Structures are given as C-alpha cells and as structure tokens.
Amino acid sequence: MEMIKKIFNKSSLLVPLVSILLGLLVGALAMLAGGYDPLLAYGSLFKRVFGSSYHMGETIRAITPLIFTGLAVAFAFRTGLFNIGVEGQFIMGMTGATLIGVLLDLPWYLHGPLAILTGALFGGLWAGLVGYLKAKRGVNEVISSIMLNWTALYLANYIVTKFLLEPGQQKSRNVHESALMSIDWLVQLMDKARMHWGTFVALACVLVFYILLWRTKQGYELRAVGHNPDAALYAGMNVNRTIVKSMFISGVFAGLGGVFEILGVFGNQTVLAASVGYGFDGIAVALLGGNTPIGVLLGAVLFGGLSYGSNGMSFGAGVPSEIVRIVIGSVIFFVAAHGIVKFILKPLKLKRSDKSKEAA
Template sequence: MESPEKQYNSALRKGIKIFTADSAIIPIVAIILGLICGAIVMIAGGYNPLVAYGSLFGKLFESPYDMGETIRAITPLIFTGLSVAFAFRTGLFNIGAEGQFVMGMLGATLVGVKLDLPMIIHAPLAAIAGAVFGGIWAGIVGYLKAKRGVNEVISSIMLNWIGLYFANYVVGAALSEKGQQKSEMIHESASWSMTWLSEMMEHARMHAGTIVALLCVAVFYILLWKTKQGYELRAVGLNPDAAHYAGMNVGRTVVKSMFIAGAFAGLGGAFEVLGVFGYQVISAASPGYGFDGIAVSLLGGNSPIGILLAAILFGGLTYGSAGMSFEADVPTEIVRIVIGSIIFFIASHGIVRAVIKPFSFRKGKGADGRKEAPRT
C-alpha cells in the first residue's frame, strides 16, 4: 500500500497532467467560438465583423501610445487572475478579488499620501501595504471558512461591497482633497511610474507594476509546485480530511491560502494608484478588474502561463474595443458579448468537446485520442 505522501504526489501529478491536456485545445476553441458568436451578433446588427475585428486588433498596434496603454490594461488582470487561480488551486473559490483589489488601492493610498520617506523605502512600502491590505481582506474570508464554516463564495462576495464602501469612507474622511471626490495625490517618492518608458511610448501610462506582475507569475508557479508550503496548500485543497490525517493544519492553511490570493489582488490595486492614477477616487462602483480576473483565471485554466496569455487577450479586447467604436462604429458592448461567449464556452466543456470531436477522430482511436475498446 502506498504511503500518504506518495498518494498525494500521484494525485497532484495527475491533476497537473489532466489540466495540461485540456488547456491545449479547449481554451483555443472557446476563443474561436466566442469570436464567431460576436461576429453573428454584429451581422444581426448590420455591422461588418471583418472590419470590426480588424479595427479592434489594429487599435492595439496603431501607435506606441496604444501599445503602452494595452500593456497597462493587461497588468491588473494578471494580478487578479493570479488571485482567483491561486485560491482555486488550493480548493477555494475567491470571488472577492474585486474587494481585495480596492483594499490594495486603499493601503497604497494611505502610505503614499500620509508618509513622506525616501523613494527607495517609500515606493516598496506603499506596494507592500497594498498587498497586505488585500491579503488581510481575503484572510477574513479564510478565517470565517476555517473557524466558522462560512462558505467562502458568499463571504467574499459580501466583502466586495463592504471593501468598496469602507475605502470610500476612509478616503472621504482622512485622505480627500477639500471639495474633491478623490484623495490627495501620493508623494512622488511613492510612485512606481517609469517616466522614461512613458515618454518612449508617447506618454502612455506605463509603470513598473507590469514587471512585478510578470515576477508574480513566476512566484505563483514556484510557490505552488516547488516548495513545501505549496505542496501543503494543494494537498489541503485536494482532500482536507486526508491532509488533516497526515498532520497538516487545515485551518491555518486555508487562511494562508486566502491571504496569498488576496495579496496578489491587493498588489494589482496598489499599482493602479502608484503607477497609473496617483490617487484614489470615491466611487459608487468598483473598478471591475476583480470580476474580470475570474474570467481570466477560467480561460487560463488556473495556470500561471495560461493566466498571462488570457490577461493579454482580455486586456487587448477591452482596450481594442475603442477601435471598433471609433473606426467601425460598432458598440463597445459587442466586446463584452465576445468575452461573455468565451467564458460560456470555457465553462461548457461538453459543447466544446462536441465541436472538437469530428476533427479529432482517428482510426482505431476515440475522440479523446485514446485507443477504443474492442467491439464484441
């Protein structure tokens, strides 16, 4: 009989292998089907889909400014996609990346406005504050799950709105400019913007947070698959009872997992303040990056490289929709239809497999590529 450790390793390897096989085909087909659905909607509305899609993708490379702004739109989606995926990989559903993103903005704004320190200390401290605020906000969800058995989906959704209005209150009470619905500007020493790169890209709002996002992609992989902590996180996610039997502290691991997931989202919010706007607004609606991060995570198959590619796609579609609107006179809502269709097909594996089946059948093998059983 295999030891518990060997059983865990076998299960984890199988899980990774299954994911890799699915991710090779299903997301690509889902994207194609989503684009086709968008084209059908355009034709029904009297628009030319070829011109519309040409304008959309042309907008992304029209000028250095557009390329820079596309990268800026992609960056927060990487952070929130990693946040959702990290929790999912450890057996949790983090629907609260939106609230964690907003709390990350608040943490960065507090440090950026209230402290006046040398840049070498101030900028990293502001980013760390954003990560900690996002992590604590998600940690509340983990604590409620571990200690009180509260479903993390419900608590994280509720904390989205609590986080938004709490941030509005703090900004309005302690950080806002007189007569303004936004905070004071952060000190220059807390900024993560890269002036030289921005000037090179025709003053696009580029910032060093993009580099941090790419580093987080690597951290995601190394932490989950190359460390003892990652092994425990995944083991608890696969089977909490078996992990507890093996001597792992399940409750502490759940809180730890949610904290790390929230830290990813919090960093995304921090860099929106520190690298893009330089202030935080009092808003009745949240930015939306956390909700889009769920779609990015789904499309990316909850893998770090998949999330990076999915964020590039979603960010490109979102920014490129301006080209559809101005050059092809197509409403930007069409892009949301395309994105929604892609998510639908990603979630509907049966439909995608039905589309793939006629093209994947080979003599002597089934549609999934495996050898057929002998007929009797």
C-alpha cells in the same frame, strides 16, 4: 517544467483556442444581427491594440491588473477555495497604497516599497478574514467574500473622504512623487503610455505562483488541503491555518493589482460609485487560463486586449463596446462548457485516427 509542458501541449491548447475562435464567431454574428461589419470591427480592434506604440503601451497597462486578479482567483481555486472577493481585496490594496502615498513623505527608496507592502498587506488581510471565517466558523467563503466586496467599497470611500480628500473634489490628494511607480524612460519610449513597474511585478508573480504551489513544501500542503481536507488532517497538516494562509496569499496578489493602479496609473484614489470590475474579470481570466499561472497570463492578454481594443471598434466601425462583452462572455461560455468544444473537435480526431490506421 511539467506544468509548462502541460499547458503548451496540443490537447491543452486546442480547446481554449477553439473556444476563442467560437467566441469571436458569436461576436461576429451579434454584429451582423445589429447591422455592423464584423471584419471592419475586428480590424479596428487590432489596429487600436497594435496601431501605435502608445496604444500598445496602454494595452499592456490594461492587461497588468488582470494578471494580478487572475492569479488571485486561480491561487484560491488551486487550493480548493473560491475567492469571489478579489474585487474587494483589489480596492483594499488601492486604499493601503493611497494612505501611505498621501500621508507619508519619505525618500523614494522607502516610500514606494512601503506603499506596495502596505497595499499588499491590506489585500491579504481582507482575504485572510474570509479564510478565518471559513476555518473557525465554517462560513462559506463565497458568501463572506462577496459581502466583503461591498464592505471594502464603502470602507475605502469612507477613508478617502475622511482622511485623504482633495478639497472640493471627489478624489484623494495626489500621492507624493516619491511613491510613484511609473517608469519614465519606458513612458517616453511608448509615446507617454502609462507604463509602470507593476507589469514586471505581475510577471514575477506568475513565476512565484508556480514555484510556491509546485516547488515548495508549503505549496504541497496548500494543494493537499484543497484536494482533501480530511486526508490532509489525518496526515498531520494544520487545515485551518492552511485555509487562512491560502486566502491571505490570494489576497496579496489582488492587493498588488490595486497598489499599482494607484502608484503606477492614476496617482490618486477616487470616491468610487461602483466596484472597479477587475476582480470579477479576474474570475474569467482564471477560468480561461485553466487556473495555471501561464494560462492566467495568456488569458489576461486576451481580455486586456479585447477590453482596450473595444474603443477601436466603437470609433472605427461604430460598434457598441458591449459587443466586446458578448465576445468575452461567449469565450467564457465555450471554455466552461468545454464538452461542446470537444464535441465539435471529435470528428477531426476521428479522421486523424482513421488516417493513422490506414497508414499502419
């Protein structure tokens, strides 16, 4: 409860909210400079996101993987690690789920859970490798994790082309229906938007994140090692094991995001020409959310809404989708440079303090 109160108090909310408004303002200025109408563009964006049950469902679908990747980045941050390899762990989660979904044919009550577990394990082990290299060999996790992003991309493509390829196409064979995680009644309710169980799992992971880090002994050890490894070692904690464990858990979150993209959205895995991008967006989501679980959820809602609504800006106002990236980049800038936002808010705080003194 303390964490939730901290997130929703005025001082914690004001800086990100002002940062978002400033980001939207910078985006509007960029549109004006390009000869576009910002009011029409933002109106088209909101219409795209909220205009119909289908678009609302697709927006939720776009938000879901960002929750997973944001949690993955934030969890590592909270334990003193910078997991920039979420992109690769996401891809490995996709690959693990595809392997089980395509090669095995099991009853639905075994097939789906096994595919989810395998994908999560693939993501966790891929991140655990980064933790092992740091703990045992002293390799900086930023360097190893970003290199493993490319390794994951090419390894996934090799697995798909060697063992799973649909003849004549650049994608895997379709996952068996018994492993799919779409929710039929919700798909129909949202006018055939691609709704799946991953959204509910993502919300559960937000709760797991909070409970694990702030309500368990293991979470205390993870945070203690992140704050001060030397003090944690002196207190009798196994620092190396904790580093590996932290990266593994972070990778599980990322892997789950990849799992549900396969089992809930596409039903197959394509031969990727480039990274999918969710892992890198997860860094921005975690930053915007202050590396807190509720903050990540809210950040994912913002980023997912902007990303999906960008098509509305393109069709409704003729604005290039790259403008949305300017908005997102501006929001990240103002959140990261929170000193600028606090400087802007300082006159307002001084006026309030003067009024309170006059009232007294």
